[in-house]
Amino acid sequence: MAKNIKNRNLALTMLVVIGLVGAIYEAYQCHTISALNKKITAGKVITDDSYPYLQKYTAAYDQGNKSDYKHAIQTYSQLLDQSPSLANQAKIHFNIGNNLFTFGLIRRVNEDGTYQDEARHAYTQAKIAYEQSLRIEPTDISSKFNLSLLNSIMAKNMNAAPKEQSTMELSNLPIGLP
DSSP states (O other): OHHHHHHHHHHHHHHHHHHHHHHHHHHHHHHHHHHHHHHHHTTOOOOOTTOHHHHHHHHHHHHHHTTOHHHHHHHHHHHHTTOOOHHHHHHHHHHHHHHHHHHHHHSOBOTTSOBOHHHHHHHHHHHHHHHHHHHHOTTOHHHHHHHHHHHHHHTSSOSOOOOOOOOOOOTTSOOSOO
């Protein structure tokens, strides 16, 4: 009977030790995630290689905040290659649309009031990105609002800028049928 009690005490002691080790590990994980969340909330770029997705996401966000829209769009596109969840795909497309929209807004308008080709292209791509975000997450209010705002801007002055005709003659080409 005494041996039976010793075996039970030993088994319970082992369970307590395993539980303590598990609790310490979980506390460490919570601390790590909390520190990571504080960095993200503060707008800092994640430099920890253990979280490559978050590292790339915060880098893209930071590039967009620094008005480096082309690189931000490129970095967000690279995130799509990592097969994120559907919710994250919708957020990525939304952020791509935001960067393209802002990039189009900073492009200059031609003298006749039409948009430059870069702005028109950026608006068209932003529209596609917002629509893709809404296909994945149809209830996203931010994507709906930005798409409607973009559509109101695109409706005006979206004619192609007139191209100047070349005045160069090609005198060595025959005219008409031989």
